[in-house]
Amino acid sequence: MSSTVAKALTLLDHFSENEPELGLSDLARRSGIDKATVHRMLSVMADAGLVEQRHDTKLYRLGAGILRLARIREKAxxxxxxxxxxxxxxxxxxxxxxxxxxxxxxxxxxxxxxxxxxxxxxxxxxxxxxxxxxxxxxxxxxxxxxxxxxxxxxxxxxxxxxxxxxxxxxxxxxxxxxxxxxxxxxxxxxxxxxxxxxxxxxxxxxxxxxxxxxxxxxxxxxxxxxxxxxxxxxxxxxxxxxxxxxxxxxxxxxxxxxxxxxxxxxxxx
Amino acid sequence: MSSTVAKALTLLDHFSENEPELGLSDLARRSGIDKATVHRMLSVMADAGLVEQRHDTKLYRLGAGILRLARIREKAxxxxxxxxxxxxxxxxxxxxxxxxxxxxxxxxxxxxxxxxxxxxxxxxxxxxxxxxxxxxxxxxxxxxxxxxxxxxxxxxxxxxxxxxxxxxxxxxxxxxxxxxxxxxxxxxxxxxxxxxxxxxxxxxxxxxxxxxxxxxxxxxxxxxxxxxxxxxxxxxxxxxxxxxxxxxxxxxxxxxxxxxxxxxxxxxx
DNA sequence: CCCTCTGGTTCATTATTGTCAACAGTAGTT
DNA sequence: AACTACTGTTGACAATAATGAACCAGAGGG
Missing domain, CATH: 3.30.450.40 (GAF domain)
Incomplete structure (x- = not known):
């Protein structure tokens, strides 16, 4: 379970209806991963569209790419x-x-x-x-x-x-x-x-x-x-x-x- | 752009409405990544629920976890x-x-x-x-x-x-x-x-x-x-x-x- | 003004990853 | 049957990419 992508993807599990937006430190604390690591992971996941960062509050949330993927899955x-x-x-x-x-x-x-x-x-x-x-x-x-x-x-x-x-x-x-x-x-x-x-x-x-x-x-x-x-x-x-x-x-x-x-x-x- | 998770996530881009299911070798060829690497990536992504593998045809497709994430995003x-x-x-x-x-x-x-x-x-x-x-x-x-x-x-x-x-x-x-x-x-x-x-x-x-x-x-x-x-x-x-x-x-x-x-x-x- | 949060960045160390090869199973052909 | 060509899967080693402590800068709060 020590794969990098596995750790990155566990970050997604911390989002829920109740907490759709999470901060960097918060996310790092919950996942038990270092801040720097979490930051890098979120950056690349943002590039891929899985998450996105609000420019005003700096909080992260689930990205638009997920909607796209869900559309494909549902269509098929x-x-x-x-x-x-x-x-x-x-x-x-x-x-x-x-x-x-x-x-x-x-x-x-x-x-x-x-x-x-x-x-x-x-x-x-x-x-x-x-x-x-x-x-x-x-x-x-x-x-x-x-x-x-x-x-x-x-x-x-x-x-x-x-x-x-x-x-x-x-x-x-x-x-x-x-x-x-x-x-x-x-x-x-x-x-x-x-x-x-x-x-x-x-x-x-x-x-x-x-x-x-x-x-x-x-x-x-x-x-x-x-x-x-x-x-x-x-x-x-x-x-x-x-x-x-x-x-x-x-x-x-x-x-x-x-x-x-x-x-x-x-x-x- | 040589981050591991980035490469793993690009695999998702190859799924579309026209080709909702892809094989391992096929995916490796398109992405230009080694078969073994793709296999490991898909395995961990399957664990996370982003993709899933059909037990009969061995083909991979987008997983149920995406539906879950999309639900959160849309609800929020x-x-x-x-x-x-x-x-x-x-x-x-x-x-x-x-x-x-x-x-x-x-x-x-x-x-x-x-x-x-x-x-x-x-x-x-x-x-x-x-x-x-x-x-x-x-x-x-x-x-x-x-x-x-x-x-x-x-x-x-x-x-x-x-x-x-x-x-x-x-x-x-x-x-x-x-x-x-x-x-x-x-x-x-x-x-x-x-x-x-x-x-x-x-x-x-x-x-x-x-x-x-x-x-x-x-x-x-x-x-x-x-x-x-x-x-x-x-x-x-x-x-x-x-x-x-x-x-x-x-x-x-x-x-x-x-x-x-x-x-x-x-x-x- | 200090203290403590936040998000973000740097860099040497080390562990993870990519690579390549071989293996097993299936399907089609000869 | 043997051969081929193709799957998905697994192992071992060299090389690369991830790691995490320390550090910045800024925003509030007391």
């Missing part, structure tokens, strides 16, 4: 666009916050959000990167992703985000196995306190999971009935997204889903 | 979203292809396009990076951008894209000066044969040009009347975009525009 492989309507529907059906993510290197990138209309809801920071091991989306993705990916995650560091986070590879693997049986991932407060997550994977054209769509609920509000409703809705949404993006469910998955749905209390799609 | 500084409707209107008004770009390092990044409905129209490749010195958008942006930027462009290499391209710094500077007088940039076949461009700059909140909106027409179709219509429409669109994105026109600019508009033949906004 529409995802966010076909995904958003389905997210909106999902949030409306369940009454809770829905979001979707894609595998992005060693983590999950949030590529779509639709917040619940309830006053008490789970609110997500746009653009946050989600760890695999502590989120329902991550579990769901790992359960149906490549063997290599889950091995890498199980091997890598498992940060304890909350006291509920599974940091033991064995127990984490058991959770993934459960998801593999049921067809969806489920976690309670493993990434953030008082957040209950239920997520279903969607697949690329080779039948491998490339991300997950999830619904996040305040833990105390979760009931058996709501859980059933969400599971059904999430599984349905994932199927629509899979086919809508040219994906294909792997062998056996439809049966898994059917079995899971029939075991739910009642009232689902 | 909405541009593409507020821009697109105005582009559509502009294309409809003029009957020609309209596009908009932003300063992105050493070049302009195309961040929005609306193609003409005419059969014979100028068609743009989505996601292309435009050189400053050979495009109307570039001239317009330079004319009202920082002194430092135009100096850098005038100093840098001025590739002859066509036989009409101004490769002489002196003559190029004169063209920029003209744009500064009239308030808009104008080029004929300097970037591509048979393409006539007219572009007006929009400004950030400090009154500096941060990009331009342009209309591209087949050269042979250009007439004095059409030219007048386009100039008026482009100037108006740029003003709307400027205010719509929280920008501010620099001192004296409104008068420049007014003077230009009054000298046009007739029939403009």
């Amino acid at each position: 492989f529409p995802f966010a666009t076909v995904l958003q309507p389905e997210l909106d529907l999902l949030a409306q059906e369940t009454g809770e916050t829905a979001h979707a993510s894609l595998i992005s290197g060693r983590a999950l990138a949030t590529v779509g959000i639709c917040e619940s209309s309830k006053a008490n809801r789970v609110s997500l920071v746009v653009g946050e990167v989600l760890p695999f091991h502590a989120t329902a989306s991550g579990i769901a993705t790992l359960a149906f992703g490549t063997e290599e990916l889950s091995a890498r995650v199980l091997a890598g560091p498992l940060d304890g985000k909350t006291s509920f986070t599974l940091t033991d590879p064995g127990r984490l693997n058991a959770l993934i196995e459960t998801a593999r049986q049921t067809g969806f991932g489920e976690t309670d407060q493993t990434n953030e306190i008082d957040v209950y997550g239920i997520a279903a994977p969607y697949f690329d054209k080779t039948g491998l999971a490339c991300g997950a769509v999830a619904v996040a609920t305040p833990s105390h509000r979760m009931t058996e009935a709501l859980r059933g409703k969400i599971v059904g809705a999430v599984l349905r949404a994932a199927q629509v997204i899979t086919s809508g993006t040219g994906g294909k469910q792997p062998a056996g998955y439809p049966e898994t889903v059917r079995k899971t749905l029939s075991s739910l209390p009642e009232g689902s799609a | 500084f909405p541009f593409a979203t507020v821009l697109q409707p105005e582009l559509d209107l502009l294309a409809q008004e003029t009957g020609e292809t309209a596009h908009a770009s932003l300063i992105s390092g050493r070049a302009l990044a195309t961040v929005g396009i609306c193609e003409s409905s005419k059969a014979n129209r100028v068609s743009l490749v989505v996601g292309e990076v435009l050189p400053f010195h050979a495009t109307a958008s570039g001239i317009a942006t330079l004319a009202f951008g920082t002194e430092e930027l135009s100096a850098r462009v005038l100093a840098g290499p001025l590739d002859g894209k066509t036989s009409f391209t101004l490769t002489d710094p002196g003559r190029l500077n004169a063209l920029i000066e003209t744009a500064r007088q009239t308030g808009f940039g104008e080029t004929d076949q300097t970037n591509e044969i048979d393409v006539y461009g007219i572009a007006a700059p929009y400004f950030d909140k400090t009154g500096l040009a941060c990009g331009a909106v342009a209309v591209a027409t087949p050269s042979h179709r250009m007439t004095e009347a059409l030219r007048g219509k386009i100039v008026g429409a482009v100037l108006r669109a740029a003003q709307v975009i400027t205010s719509g994105t929280g920008g501010k026109q620099p001192a004296g600019y409104p008068e420049t525009v007014r003077k230009t508009l009054s000298s046009l033949p007739e029939g403009s906004a």
Whole structure:
């Protein structure tokens, strides 16, 4: 992990909706890299258009080049666009916050959000990167992703985000196995306190999971009935997204889903 | 320009709408970098989520992390979203292809396009990076951008894209000066044969040009009347975009525009 | 006026990187 | 089957580019 470009690219991770503009020293402190180094990195990234510096405040922010790249990606492989309507529907059906993510290197990138209309809801920071091991989306993705990916995650560091986070590879693997049986991932407060997550994977054209769509609920509000409703809705949404993006469910998955749905209390799609 | 991250980031420039997926050797050949080096670069960029490799074809494409970053950028500084409707209107008004770009390092990044409905129209490749010195958008942006930027462009290499391209710094500077007088940039076949461009700059909140909106027409179709219509429409669109994105026109600019508009033949906004 | 922030720059040391070669796998041809 | 030509991938060594402490200059604040 000591490659120069890797270090340079981690700088991008510190930008978020809440802090879209960051100063040089600030960025250096957070990343633990020397000021001079950060300055050089930002300079070349500015040249490439990935970031840009405001001439008045000297602060750095994400650049216009990113918009350009995103346009190419979306034009060639529409995802966010076909995904958003389905997210909106999902949030409306369940009454809770829905979001979707894609595998992005060693983590999950949030590529779509639709917040619940309830006053008490789970609110997500746009653009946050989600760890695999502590989120329902991550579990769901790992359960149906490549063997290599889950091995890498199980091997890598498992940060304890909350006291509920599974940091033991064995127990984490058991959770993934459960998801593999049921067809969806489920976690309670493993990434953030008082957040209950239920997520279903969607697949690329080779039948491998490339991300997950999830619904996040305040833990105390979760009931058996709501859980059933969400599971059904999430599984349905994932199927629509899979086919809508040219994906294909792997062998056996439809049966898994059917079995899971029939075991739910009642009232689902 | 021999920084490692710079070289790594140039790899991203080879992706376009036409070629959204590229192989390792192919990428190495185009960039002139050794295969092994490219492989390492792509690996770390894949880790960061900027690119991703398909497990079946081994080809690389732009990754999901870019979508995430674009979301942050758009959420914090909405541009593409507020821009697109105005582009559509502009294309409809003029009957020609309209596009908009932003300063992105050493070049302009195309961040929005609306193609003409005419059969014979100028068609743009989505996601292309435009050189400053050979495009109307570039001239317009330079004319009202920082002194430092135009100096850098005038100093840098001025590739002859066509036989009409101004490769002489002196003559190029004169063209920029003209744009500064009239308030808009104008080029004929300097970037591509048979393409006539007219572009007006929009400004950030400090009154500096941060990009331009342009209309591209087949050269042979250009007439004095059409030219007048386009100039008026482009100037108006740029003003709307400027205010719509929280920008501010620099001192004296409104008068420049007014003077230009009054000298046009007739029939403009 | 001093102190402490900020962004930016310099330069000798050292570790990262580029290079080149070989390797493995696939597809097409002979 | 063997040969070719092409992939993507990995290793080792020489050379280059990254590093980080110290240093500037400027902006506030007390």
